[in-house]
Amino acid sequence: MRISWFRATPADPANRLDDIAVLIGTLRHTHEIEVVTESDAHAFVWRQFLEPSDLCVYELGDGDAYRFIWPYLFHYPGVLLLRQTQVHDSRAASLEQDEQTGDYVTEFRFNHGHPPRPVGRLLPRGGWPMLRAPLLASRMAVINDAELARTLQADYPDARLRHAPPGVGWESGPESGSEPEPEFRPELVPKSGPQPVRFALFGAGRADVAERAMRRAAHAGATATIIHGESPADALRLCDVVLALAWPAAGEPLTPALAGMAARKPVVVFEVEATACWPALDPQTWRPRGLGLDAAPIVVSIDPRDEEHSLMLVMRRLAADTGLRGALSSAGHAWWQAHATARHATETWLRLLDEAHSLAPPTPPADWPAHLNADGTSRARAILKEMGVSVDFLP
Amino acid sequence: MVGGAELHVRSLVDELRQRGYEAERVTVPFRPQAKPELLAQAAAWRLLDLSSSNGQPIDLLIATRFPSYFARHPRKVAWVIHQHRAAYELCGTEYSDFRHSDIDVGIRKRIIELDREMLGECRHVFTNARNTAQRLETFNGVKAEPLYHPPPLAGQLRSGAYGAYMLMVGRLEAVKRPDLAIRSMAHAPAHIRLIVVGDGSKRRQTEQLAHDLGLGARVDFVGAVDGAALIDLYANALGVIYAPFDEDYGYVTLEAFLSHKPVVTCSDSGGTLEFVADGQNGFVCAPDAAAIGQAVTRLAANSSLAQTLGDAGFSRAAAVTWDGVVERLIG
Structure with missing residues (x-):
């Protein structure tokens, strides 16, 4: 299958923190995939005309980097890969460039059932979903969390929601445990005394x-440090503990946490919907919590309402407790092997791509905003209608 | 100012008449900047049934640029000067107003489909240059045959002295990059002037640029001039700077060569490169003011080099005639 895969950044399969890049690399064994980024999306229009892809995949999130994707997902319906469950701001950025204030109001109303607050030339930003239109424009929408997929399907019954697990790394690759020890970095070694435990923070x-x-942890006697100034990949490689603390959570894939498990590092996450089913330790009690009470904890999960205090407790304990670090990393690694490797993602995606290819785009509802599929013919149609004539290329 | 496309059509009508054909020019005003109107303007052409006029049958329709080839005729050929460039090769550059917006993507999708369909109605598709033919194949999958023709002033251009000025001719629009020619003068010998012929929406901005660079005294903006004045300017120039971005064909190159003047152009100047060979009849520079300035410096230092290159250019351009062109179009 020939697939055009729209995404905000080029796909580097070597970047283990970019789970979709790894997935694309793997899917290329069986499919011909062209990654379309903002710089080359203009060429997509004539390429698609001359040699159409069998399927388009739109990897959509909420940053400005995703704004260029919107027009294409409406004009060339395909698979919507949702990286977040709120995409309003990237759509606002998309509509803002041509000052489509009226279209924004129409689209907001279509998405949410009510108009936005009064808007000016600069469109508002905020935590709105803005999901109905992209979901209904797509043959299928895919999200990495099963529970989120069920919730979205209930909220948007006319859409086709599917779940594909995130996949990070391979069982037989460096994540299998054969990764070399972190390189010696003199600047990270204290002048004297024990080597501090290194925490890598992932979370804007x-x-x-x-x-x-x-x-606070250091004041209480912890020998620990936070790695600064390293690339995410290097920080992951050099650290002893992964702090995967994305907030606010809006359905983003938990790639840093999974990458940490794959790299046999103990992982700390927020206790959110996506991690609620993970066997976890509560740092306030150091007892298991969540739904998986019987399984060995694979992460430490922090209550966002007690973030700083709980994080301090985590740092103190993990800096001192080598055994706990080892237990968490072993259990996390085993869980990752069972649930979240690139193989898991690839197998699911192969099935989903076949299914999507067999599906037609949904028929737009009666209140579908006209600007979403505008093709520049409305003025011509209006004039011709006024005159009661037609031309053959405007049926 | 009348652009190359208008001159092309007028020349064609003249040539047809000289060969005994009854030929009429059909024009409909076109506003390329009005994106929401583009397809309405195309529809206006589509409404035209040009199979007869005043009760007389019209045997052949020769369409040239977008959207004239939307007109209806049972025997239609296209001699494509260019398509709606902003929707094609210029898209994604600073010279296009098409962006990643709902309407722009929709319009481009439509135009590409319709261009293919309308050109598909033609018995033959010709283009004014290889560059234009290549675009048609790349973007629309339409095969076309390049047909060169001489510029309207071809029979009148002549050689004169190699004076202390470079000439720039063309509409002062962004895609013609007049700023490159202006900036290049900062890298050329101080005694060399630049004469800018032409008008356009960027004229004031270009004049301001020359002033801001302290080049006001060395750059003359003479606006649009008549044929006789232009011939004189060509005749006495040291050379011609012609550095548009991805030009379709470019009369200026041929006009310069027919005046025995070398052409300084750029490696991304498109159809111009079908005629300019670096070091043989001009210079092909990087699209960079310093590089163009260096080329001008070489010409300024050695006027016999300018003459040698210009003479070589003349040989190249003199081979481009109307002979056979009309016959191919008439089929």
Whole structure:
């Protein structure tokens, strides 16, 4: 199958923190996949005309980097790969570039059943889903969390929601345990005394909290540090503990946490919907919590309402408790092998792509906003209608 | 100012008449900037049934640029000057107003489909240059045959002295990159001037640029000039700077060569490169002011080099005639 895969960044399969890049690399064994980014999306239009892809996949999130994807997903319906459950802001950015204020109001109303608050030339940003239109435009929508898929399907019964597990790394690759030891980095070694336990933070906007928690932990005697200035891949490789603390949670894949498990690192996450079914330790009690009470804990999960304090507790305990770190990393690694490797994702995606290819795009509902499929013929149609004539290329 | 496309059509009508054909020019005003109107303008052409006029049958329709080939005729050929460039090869560059928006993607999708369909109605598709033919094949999957023709001033251009100025001719629009020619003068010898012929929406901005660069005294903006004045300017120039972005064909190159003047152009200047050979009849530079300035410096330092290159250019351009062109179009 020939697939055009729209995404915000080029796909580098070597980047284990980019689970979709790894997936694309794997799917290329069986499918011909062209990654379409903003810089080459213009060429997609004539390429698609001359040699149509069998399927388009639109990897959509909520940052400005995703805004270029919107027009294509409406004009060339395909598979919507949702990276978040709120995509309003990227759509607002898309509509803002041509000052489509009226279209924004129409589309917001279509998506949410009510108009937005009054808007000006600059469109508002906020935590709205803005999901109905992209879901109904797509042959299928895929999200990495099964529970989220069920919830979205209930919220949007006319859409076709599917679940594909995130896949990070291979059982037989470096994640299998044969990864070399972290390289010796003199700057990370203290002048004297025991080597600090190194925490790597993955989570935009959480650095201040983590630093405060670390200071408090150090004050309480913890020998620990937060890795600074490294690329995410290097931080993952060099660290002893992974802090996978994305917030606010909006359905994003838990790639850093899974990458940490794959790399045999103990992992700390927020207790959110997506992690609720993971066997976890509560740092306030150091007892199992969540739904998986019988299984060995694979992560430490933090209550977001007690973030700084719980994080401080985690840092103190994990800095000192080698055994706990080992137990968490072993259990996490085993869980990852059983549920979240690239093989799991690939097997699911192969099935989903076949299914999507066999499906027609859904028929738009009666209140479908006209601007979503505008093709520049409305003015011509209006003039011709006024005159009561027609031309053959505008049926 | 009349652009190359208008001159092309007028020349064709003249040539047809000289060969005994009754030929009429059909024009409908076109506003390329009005994106929501593009397909309405195409529809206007589609409404035209040109199979007869005043009760007389019309034997052949020769369409040229978008959207004239939307007109209806049972015997239609296209001699494509260019398509709606902003929707094609210029898209994604600073020279196009098409973006990743709902309407723009929809319009481009429609235009590409319709161009293919309308050109598919033609008995033959010709283009003014290889570059244009290549675009048709790349974007629409339409095979076309390039047919070169001489510029309207071909029979009148002549050689003169190799004076202390470079000439730039063309509409002052962004895609013609007048700014490159202006900036290049900062890298050329101080005694060399630049004469800019032409008008356009970027004129004021270009004049301001020359002023801001302290080049005001060395750059003359003479606006649109008549044929006789242009012939004189060509005749006495040291050479011609012609550095558009991805030009379709470009009369300026041929006009310069027919005046025995070398052409300084750029490696991304499109159809111009079908005629300019670096070091043989001009210079092909990187699209960079310093590189163009260096080429001008070489010409300024050695006017006999300018003459040698210009003479070679003349040989190349003199081979481009109307002979056979009309016959191919008439079929």
